[in-house]
Amino acid sequence: MLFPLLRALGRRPVTQPALAPNPDDLVQLAQSLQERARARLGRSLAIRQVDAGSCNGCELEIHALNNAVYALERFGIRFVASPRHADVLLVTGPVTVNMREALLRTYEATPSPKWVVAVGACALDGGVFAGSYAVVGGVGQVIPVDLVIPGCPPTPRRLLEGLLALLETAK
C-alpha cells in the first residue's frame, strides 16, 4: 500500500491547471441571476446532482469532476448528499414522467436562493428521447433553469467551465 504514496511524493500533481469560465455561460447566467442572491454565496457552491432519467453518461462525466485531474473542490465547489444543503441542483436527463414528481420534490426541498443547471442534450430538450410517451422532454418543462451545459455528455472540462461561470457570476 505504501508504494503508490511514496511514488506520489516525488512527482508533480496530476491536477490540470485551472480553467477560465466559459464566456457563453457567463452571458446566459447574467440574465438569470439577481444581484441580491449573488452576494449571499461568496466563493462556495454546494451542488446536489439529480438524475431525472439520464442514460448515466452525464453522471460518469460529472463523477470525473471529483477525480484528481479536475479536482472540483479546489474551486470551492462540492457535491452534497441532500438538497437541503444545496445551492445548485445539477439536473441530467430528459425528465422521465416517472421522475417528474421526485424532481419537483427535490427542487422544493432546496432552500432559496437556488440555481438549476441542466446538464446534457437530454436535459435541454429531451435529446434522443424527445417525443417518447415516457419523457417530459427537458428540465425546463418542470422547474426553472438558470444555465444549460450542452453536450452528449458534456466533457468534464466543459462542465467545469460552466460551473466556474456560475461561481464567477454568483460571486
Place this chain on the structure above:
Amino acid sequence: MESSSPLMVFLAEKAPVFLQAPWAFVRLTRPGWCELIARLDTTPAWALLALWAEPKDVHAALYDEESGAFALVALACPEGSFPSFSGARPGAVRFERAIQDLVGLRAEGLEDQRPWLDHGQFPVRHPLAASPEDQPPVPRAATDYAFLPTQSNVVLHQIPVGPVHAGIIEPGHFRFHANGETVVRLEARLGYVHKGVEKLFEGKTPAEGARLACRISGDSAVAHAVAFARSVESAVGVEAPPRAHALRGIMAEVERIANHLGDVGAIGNDAAFAFLLAVCGVERERTLEVAGACFGHRLMMDTVVPGGVTVDLAPESIERLRAWAARLSHEAPRLESLYDSTSSLLERTMTTGVVSAALVHRFAAGGYVGRASARGFDARTAAPYPPYTDLDVTVPVFSEGDVDARMRVRLREIPASLNLITALLDSLPEGPTGVPLPTRAGEGVALVEGFRGEILTWTRLGADGRIKRCHPRDPSGLQWPLLEAAIEGNIVADFPLCNKSFNGSYSGHDL
C-alpha cells in the same frame, strides 16, 4: 451448437427449427410452450436469458448451459395472454411484469401482478400494444406501490431510500426491512428512468437506431451499440469487415477497462478507503482521455453502426493506445496488490454480500455477478463473435460469491482486456471499416459481452429496412433481483458496498 443438445432435440420434436448460427428459431404452439415450462422445471441447465413481447407474440431466449446451444422460442398470443415462466424461472417475474405494463399481454399464473415500469404516469396504457389504451380517469399517484408486507414477532423498521440518492448515481427506490442493523429484506422498485426506448426504436433506420442504442446505458455505449449492430447485421445477413470487427473489439475492451477502473475505486470508497478511488480515478481519466483522442468521444458513443464503424485508427492513435496499454499493464498488478495489502478493506469485502452459485444459475446472471459465483458464462467464449473468434479470451471465475470475489473478477479482467487490445492492435487488418446494408425485412439476435455481462439484443426489420421492433436486454435485468439476495442478513451500512459491487444499470434495466 450441438444438434444433439437436449434443448435442440426437445424443440425439434415440437416444431420446425430455423437456424441462424448459433441461434435456433422455433415457433411453438401453446401446448409446446407449456411443455417447455414443465421441462424447465426439471432441467436446471436450461437458462432463460430474456423474455419480451411484440403486440401479438411473446419471445423467450434460452441457453443450454451443458451443451452450449442457444434458442429463441416464440408463441402467438391471439387471446392476449401466455403461460408464465415465473414458476420455473424466477428471473422471468420482472420481464413478465414489464410485458404486462408495456405490451398488455397477460402472463397467466404470474403471482406478482403489481405494475413494474408503469408508475401510473404514462399518458397511455400499454404503450407498445397495437392500439394503446387511455389511462384510467383516476390517475395512480407516482408513490402508490404495494411493497411486500412482513410478518414478524419482532418489530422491524423500514428504511425507504430513493429514488433520488445521496450520491451521483441513477434513481431507484430501495425499501429495507431491518431488525436493528441487520437487513431482513430488501425490495427494489425500479422503472424511474423508463424512457420508452423500445417505442423510440420503432420506425428508425438502423443508423438512427445505433445512436439510440449508445444511450441505453451510457457506461455500455459501445457494448449496446455492437449488440444492436450485430442483431441488425444478422437480420439482413451481412457481416461487418474484419477491420471494423477489430476496432469494435478494441473499443469494447477499452470500455470494459474504464468501467472496471471506476468501480474498483468506487467499491474502495464505499468502504471508506478513498485512496483506491483516487488512484483508480486518475487511471480511468487517462483511459477516457485516450478514448476521446483516438475515437473522438470519451465514452466512444456513435462510433459503431450496423455494417461497421464510423471511426478509424490513425497510426499515431495506434501508438497512443499502445503506450496507454503498456503503462496500464504495469499499473494493473499494483492496483490488485494495493487492494490485497489493505486488510481493513478486505475485512469489509470478504464474506459480505454473498450470492450462492445455485441462485446465480437459477437466474442465469452473467458478468462479474455470475463469474464471482462460479457461473463462468461469458458471451465472448460461449457464443464467440468476431474479433474474439481469433483471440484467446481469459475469463476469471471465482466461487466465493461475495463483494471480494466480484472485485477480484474485475481486477483480473483489466489485464486480460489489455492483452486483447494489444493482440488486436498487433494484427489490425487493413481494408474498409464498413459495408452498406441491404434494405430487407428480417429478424436477428446478438449476444455481446459488455463490462457488466452479456447484452442480448433482438431486432425485427420491416421490408423498408426500418426497425419494427428492437428489444435490448441489459445484463442488469438478471442481476438486479440477486442484489436483494446478496444483502439479506448483512448490515445496512454494507449496502452501498454490495450495490457498488453489482453496479446494476438503472437506465439499461428500465429502458
